[in-house]
Amino acid sequence: MSAAREYGLDEDFEWPRPPHGGWTADDLDRLPNLPPHTELIDGSLVFVSPQTRFHLRTIRLLEYALLSQVPDAYDVDREFSVKLDRRNRPEPDLLVYRADADTGPGQTWHHSDSVILAVEVVSDDSEERDRDVKPRKYAAAGIPFFWRVEQNQGLPVVYTYELDPSTNTYSGTGIHHDRLKVSAPFPITIDLTAINRRPPVGPPPELP
Template sequence: MSAVSDDGLDDEPAYRWPIPPPEGWTADDLDRIPGLPPHTELIDGSLVFMSPQTAFHARCMRLMENSLLQWAPDHLDVMREMAIKLDAKNRPEPDVLVFPLEANTGSKQTWYNAEDILLAVEVVSADSRERDREVKPRKYAAAGVPNFWRVEEDDSKGLPVVYVYELDPATKSYGLTGIFHERLKVSAPFDIEIDLTAIDRRPGGSSQG
């Protein structure tokens, strides 16, 4: 039987975190470092670990993925929780991506090229607020990703609020084109309309408690 520590957690052997090289990790290292937690990201050569997911975050991702799949033209694909290789030192993992079908390279694929991405969606969590509001949009824009959505929770209603951004190719920065409550309707990267109040509704139409 294991001993119990002062904080009430069972004492376990300490995990040996990977020691980064002097110049930091590279995007390709993420596929080679043993024992990384799922959905580890690389930001400026440093590993970023994900905290436990909330129900709001999981249901938002499901709503976005299912809605985008429903509305996407046949030549486009939608994927959840897949990485983008922005450059040698940055490989973030947006919550939802939209890209051309030809960007798929096979069942062992672990990332997509930034130039193939048409839309990146980030659902904000408590631990990712600064990254999702500032760091990632700046990096996605610099890499030329034309559309970015940031999804946050309206604390008073428990519903998603979607902030929609489009890239200004001259400045390589995003401009806010709309803030959407209850219903999102846009024409880029394609015509789409999402009922944001359906976050707790199963695809068949029933709600979850």
């Protein structure tokens, strides 16, 4: 059986073949039929597995909390790629960036210079990338803060890091169980036990 048929694809399907030197960050906007959330790491395409319920709900919890507490000078995006350099364009689960870096509805990536916080929720297929590869690359690109989120008995545990500009590496600033409270990059408090609660939803706006 061919590999294409094994994955439910047409026999004529051809997997993307990297050019000499690998793919570039700009290629992600030009390659046809890439799976959603494809990342570029060291010039290679990285495909992700379907996310778990823990992964989905953790992202939702953190996204609502960040959006409700972020200062006006910043904004929050989920699962949006960041161009670190020519050969690296990962997609953090969440990121906080300068609001003035928003270039409009057609934008497909943020430059690392505009990102102040990258968040990765660790999955079984992304452990090495989220614990080692990505934080090293985020730090080398100068992103000031990084959060890594792990699962412990169904609840998120958040490991927080801050960039040491003298070495361009991250230093750990805390391990947060049940409740995350930090003062940088801005004051924020998150009840991590609320992962399975529905976020508050206000009444629909009144029509004129």
